[in-house]
Amino acid sequence: MSPSFLETTWTDPVTGTKGYVVLDTLVRGLASGGLRLRKGCTLEEVRGLAQGMTRKEGLVYDPADNYLPLGGGKGGIDIDPGDPQAVDVLRRFLAAVLPVVKEQWNTGEDFGLRQETLDKVAAELGLASTVEAVFATLPDAPAARDRLAKAFAVDVDGVSLGDLVGGYGVAQAGIAYVERLGLIPSETTAVVQGFGSIGGAAARYLAKAGVRVIAVADRDGLIRNDAALDVEALLAARDGLGVIDRSALRPTDSTAPTEAWLDVPCDLVVPAAMSYVITAEDAARVGARVVVEGANMPTLADAEAALLTRGIPVLPDFLANVMTNAWWWWVVFGDIAPTAESSFAKIDTVMRRLVDTVATDAETRGVTLRSSALALAGRNSAAVQARVGITG
Incomplete structure (x- = not known):
């Protein structure tokens, strides 16, 4: 490096x-x-x-976009x-x-x-x-400022659009990948660790797609309901740090210590809070079929290796949670309108393309999803450098 x-x-x-x-x-x-x-x-x-961040910037490069x-x-x-x-x-x-x-x-x-x-x-x-x-x-800086201000002013079901796009992208990444495994959202279960901007939005849009979100963890503990949590009620009951008011829970919801999120059997587990939360010692406890990294660097390298030996792939952070960063620049550079509809449509298209490209390459070459995503980011970064006249 x-x-x-x-x-x-x-x-x-x-x-x-x-x-x-x-x-x-x-x-x-x-x-x-x-x-x-x-x-x-x-x-x-x-x-x-x-x-x-260097990888995220390179990964979403599209020569057709204004955003360089x-x-x-x-x-x-x-x-x-x-x-x-x-x-x-x-x-x-x-x-x-x-x-x-x-x-x-x-x-x-x-x-x-x-x-x-x-x-x-x-x-x-x-x-x-x-x-x-x-x-x-930017030659159109006043217009770009206006677009960004309008985008952040958009409210979607009580939450700012800017607080939703990252988690929406994580949800779409997870859905796109499990569909490659032959699952449909209504047959899929998910556990989300962290209930702030990324985790809350990921839970919301997984649930809206039909996925049963059966557990979420915040810093006060785990909330679980194997029939499915009422994600919208939990979002309405969280504070500014993503902590859920337990008085909003239903009688059928159960609670457990925060660290129990790793043990819940599910199809998708989404670590969406802190870094370094899945260690090599934790890997044997993971009850999911797929790890979708909503947070930055949540899985340590030796833990990922241990998960892979158990047949559990890890969709890496710089792919799964790339959309917060990309959305800012798509708005600023004018590639999307400052609306929820334009934002979500762009995220849908780009995330599905990225997941399919990376997963197909990983399967073809017999490498991990992370290795494939790193290679794609590297190729795109080299293309950007060549475009702006940087060599070496």
Whole structure:
């Protein structure tokens, strides 16, 4: 792996909290990737996330789109998002790395950080948005700003469109893959770990497709109903951190400790919260036929190897959860209208193409889904570099 273009470690002068920015690659001087708040976040973690963003950007490249992929970047702060000092630490962090945000790093919400909080802090620092570096390169920047604002203003059944597209893509990835296994949604069961933007939306759209979502886990525990959970009721009962009010549960819903999500027999399991949640020791407990990585880096490499020996494929994160990032840029570059209909139609088309391309190649060459997706991302990234005149 080649070295990153930029790695920055920041120490908060007030609390001593560490924060990190890694720009893995630049294309046209730009990188894209979110900012997370997580207690225990490390430079190594952010480096891996930034590498994943490079892959995501390359994976969705289509020469027919106006959107020409960017490089990959990521940020992280080692703090619990529920810490009373979290927003103040975030403000000082962004102030310290502001030149990078203005010129190169286009960022947005990630684990532990809502976009509205990020936008508010950015505005306090004089930024009109957290993607100003891209807007500075666009001849139609005012129209692009307007499209993005309209897209984020769209409400779909009580949830912002921007909070749905990533999880919608995860759901479509899982459905597309199980259909290749000969299953139809009404015959499929799913367990979702995490009930924030990605996990909540994944659960919603799996259920809308007819999949029985039989368990979801948040940080307060597991909620299970083998006949199917009422996902919409659970969404209405969650707070801003994705924690479900247990008073909204039905008498037929049961609860268990959070870690029990790995043990529930199902067709699809969707880790959609934190990184590193499936370890080699956990692999033997996984009761699913397929792992669909809704979170970034949830499965450790030795765990994935152990799952594969049991015949359990892993649909990798940089494919399954690519749509949050892609959606932003499709809107900004004008490839889709700022509507739910246009957004979901584009995601449907692209995700099915990606899953089918990767799965067919993996089957033909006898390699893992991850290896196939990595190869596709590499080929596409090389095509982008050639298009913009980068060699080597």
